Amino acid sequence: MPAEEIDRDTFAHLVHLAALELDEAQADYLRRELNHQLGAIHELEAIPLDADVPITSHGVPYPPEICPPLRADDWQPFPNTADILNQAPQVEEGYVVVPDIPHTTLE
Amino acid sequence: MELCDLSAHELSLLLRQGRVSAVEILESCLQRIARVDGRPGALEPGDPLPEDAERVHAFITLTAERARAQAEAVDRRLAAGEALGPLAGIPFTVKDIFCVQGTPSTAASRILANFVAPYTATPVARMEAAGAIMLGKVNLDEFTYGSSNESSAFRPTPRNPWKLDRVPGGSSGGSTASVAAGEAPLSLGTDTAGSIRQPAAFCGVVGVKPTYGRVSRYGLIAFGSSLDCPGPIARNVTDAALMLQAIAGPDPHDSTAANLPVPDYLAALEEGVKGLRIGLSPDYFRITFPDPERGEYDQQPIPAEIADAVRRAADVLADLGAEIIEDVPMPNTRYGIPAYFVISRVEAASNLHRYDGVKYGYRTPQPVQDLHEMYRKTRNEGFGLQPKLRILMGMYVSAAQYSAQYYQRALRVRTLIRRDFEQAFDPHGKYRLHALLTPTTPTTAFPLGAVYGDSVLMQYADQLTVPANHAGIPGISIPAGLDHEGLPIGIQFLGPDFSEALLLRIARAFERATEDAPWRQARPEVLQHLAAS
Numbered sequence: 008m009p010a011e012e013i014d015r016d017t018f019a020h021l022v023h024l025a026a027l028e029l030d031e032a033q034a035d036y037l038r039r040e041l042n043h044q045l046g047a048i049h050e051l052e053a054i055p056l057d058a059d060v061p062i063t064s065h066g067v068p069y070p071p072e073i074c075p076p077l078r079a080d081d082w083q084p085f086p087n088t089a090d091i092l093n094q095a096p097q098v099e100e101g102y103v104v105v106p107d108i109p110h111t112t113l114e
Numbered sequence: 115m116e117l118c119d120l121s122a123h124e125l126s127l128l129l130r131q132g133r134v135s136a137v138e139i140l141e142s143c144l145q146r147i148a149r150v151d152g153r154p155g156a157l158e159p160g161d162p163l164p165e166d167a168e169r170v171h172a173f174i175t176l177t178a179e180r181a182r183a184q185a186e187a188v189d190r191r192l193a194a195g196e197a198l199g200p201l202a203g204i205p206f207t208v209k210d211i212f213c214v215q216g217t218p219s220t221a222a223s224r225i226l227a228n229f230v231a232p233y234t235a236t237p238v239a240r241m242e243a244a245g246a247i248m249l250g251k252v253n254l255d256e257f258t259y260g261s262s263n264e265s266s267a268f269r270p271t272p273r274n275p276w277k278l279d280r281v282p283g284g285s286s287g288g289s290t291a292s293v294a295a296g297e298a299p300l301s302l303g304t305d306t307a308g309s310i311r312q313p314a315a316f317c318g319v320v321g322v323k324p325t326y327g328r329v330s331r332y333g334l335i336a337f338g339s340s341l342d343c344p345g346p347i348a349r350n351v352t353d354a355a356l357m358l359q360a361i362a363g364p365d366p367h368d369s370t371a372a373n374l375p376v377p378d379y380l381a382a383l384e385e386g387v388k389g390l391r392i393g394l395s396p397d398y399f400r401i402t403f404p405d406p407e408r409g410e411y412d413q414q415p416i417p418a419e420i421a422d423a424v425r426r427a428a429d430v431l432a433d434l435g436a437e438i439i440e441d442v443p444m445p446n447t448r449y450g451i452p453a454y455f456v457i458s459r460v461e462a463a464s465n466l467h468r469y470d471g472v473k474y475g476y477r478t479p480q481p482v483q484d485l486h487e488m489y490r491k492t493r494n495e496g497f498g499l500q501p502k503l504r505i506l507m508g509m510y511v512s513a514a515q516y517s518a519q520y521y522q523r524a525l526r527v528r529t530l531i532r533r534d535f536e537q538a539f540d541p542h543g544k545y546r547l548h549a550l551l552t553p554t555t556p557t558t559a560f561p562l563g564a565v566y567g568d569s570v571l572m573q574y575a576d577q578l579t580v581p582a583n584h585a586g587i588p589g590i591s592i593p594a595g596l597d598h599e600g601l602p603i604g605i606q607f608l609g610p611d612f613s614e615a616l617l618l619r620i621a622r623a624f625e626r627a628t629e630d631a632p633w634r635q636a637r638p639e640v641l642q643h644l645a646a647s
Contacts, residue, residue, distance in 0.1 A: 013510065021510055025463070025502075025505045026470075027502060028490035029494060036567075037499065040569045040570070041507055043570045044573075046570070047573075050452045051524060052523070054449060054527055056523070056530075062529065063525055063532055063584075064340060065370075066340075066528070066585040067326045067327055067586035073372045075364055075369055077369075087232060094230065096477035105485050107483070107484045107485065108484065
């Protein structure tokens with residue numbers, strides 16, 4: 008069994024960054040699966056990669072002839088803004104309401 | 115045979131001849147749904163009911179009244195002698211990862227369970243503009259994260275119509291189950307690693323993953339933005355071609371939708387395969403996966419009956435005049451899943467940051483001290499395990515200190531996967547293939563509960579489909595036989611960028627040549643029960 012790459016401290020840091028809050032059973036399952044997945048990911052390290060192999064951020068090339076032209080930067084009002092605003096969990100007088108936003112004083 | 119069992123192109127003909135109405139077609143589908151689908155997926159389903167195990171459970175939201183209004187409108191146009199769209203009166207289901215204005219658009223997640231879309235996704239809008247009738251939204255793995263449909267927050271989750279104790283595959287499991295069970299002739303799915311082709315293979319239907327950018331992603335709730343492809347699911351190749359015709363093409367709302375004209379997918383459908391070069395690769399006849407206990411890789415041949423189905427298909431195509439090219443090397447196929455574990459997670463984590471309980475969707479009802487606590491509680495309660503797993507992995511492998519080791523490296527491996535296909539399809543190269551013929555999946559449909567929970571093994575269900583997503587190329591899965599348990603086996607054709615017309619033509623040639631094969635007479639278990647009742 009390979010060593011655990013994501014230990015409890017690293018995992019706790021990731022959970023904080025991800026804005027999650029996990030119970031113990033979830034945390035145990037997720038940390039175990041992350042380490043299993045990293046085991047699979049490590050196979051990538053065995054691949055000989057020449058220094059000149061570039062990254063591919065999407066498979067199909069986008070030469071200019073198949074890129075859609077940029078549209079004019081015109082303001083186009085959405086017809087039913089209420090339908091969008093009504094999706095927010097809490098709204099008052101057209102404003103989305105959230106709990107207190109914590110402030111941090113930068114030093 | 116009921117109306118709902120007919121194909122889209124047969125129904126279209128009957129409608130235009132005045133022999134059936136759109137409402138009659140719709141009612142036939144609704145009746146089939148009422149008889150075989152059982153209760154729809156729900157967040158709080160309560161205890162399992164005895165009859166749950168005998169039903170398909172494809173749907174989350176049935177929009178019967180909306181559909182009736184659309185069908186009546188088609189019939190009025192028909193009666194008035196007005197022109198009809200190419201899919202007029204044809205019912206279809208929509209994977210619930212697409213926004214449809216005024217309908218719940220849930221992504222099969224608690225965090226979007228109460229979200230009612232304020233606009234309609236382009237592929238759905240195009241289906242409706244072509245006259246097709248949306249029956250409702252069907253189940254999927256939560257946010258499409260899975261290969262069995264078992265990660266949905268909406269339960270009961272779909273079952274495989276061919277054998278009800280098996281998974282339908284995923285993530286478009288509700289789509290393929292609804293088509294296989296005769297609930298609708300067409301369904302709109304998405305494919306990020308195989309999520310159309312794998313469940314199509316498991317459910318014995320046709321599934322097309324178009325070239326990345328061939329079909330607009332506008333209104334699709336995003337998973338892996340460089341990989342996601344909306345596409346058709348149908349019971350035969352002609353119907354898949356009809357549907358792709360309707361949904362493909364440039365879209366001013368999606369800057370990644372290629373600005374290329376859409377060819378006539380039906381025009382060349384019956385032209386056969388004479389003279390076409392179709393390849394077989396040994397790299398698609400074995401699977402490589404890690405043993406979690408030992409941390410080492412095992413390589414196994416794919417099951418003989420799946421390999422045999424592919425070879426039989428090659429023989430059929432050779433008899434029709436295709437040239438079969440053996441031993442095409444695709445050496446980077448095995449790295450598709452490890453690279454996908456990195457790339458898709460980074461993209462998923464990025465896309466999931468928007469769910470925060472502020473703008474739409476679920477917000478925790480618990481009292482909170484501040485905004486940050488609201489975020490944490492909302493996301494913990496709203497997301498299931500699979501989205502959480504993807505967020506955490508995506509953040510880890512893209513962290514500044516690990517990015518070169520993981521994310522950048524995976525994107526470079528993606529280049530190698532793309533090069534495998536470029537070399538195979540290069541018209542001036544050694545192989546000069548028009549298409550590659552492979553198995554779609556390393557197994558047939560596995561039992562419910564057999565794999566779910568093991569996120570590594572589940573991901574390897576996509577090993578033979580994910581390379582096409584990395585490369586962006588199109589693929590089609592079609593039925594090619596049954597295994598010893600009577601479960602469907604799928605074969606896959608992969609081709610160069612924007613070669614959908616050719617892939618459909620090859621698939622149709624195989625379909626026509628095997629029309630009378632005994633395995634084509636077999637029917638899903640759920641329809642056998644129906645016939646016997």
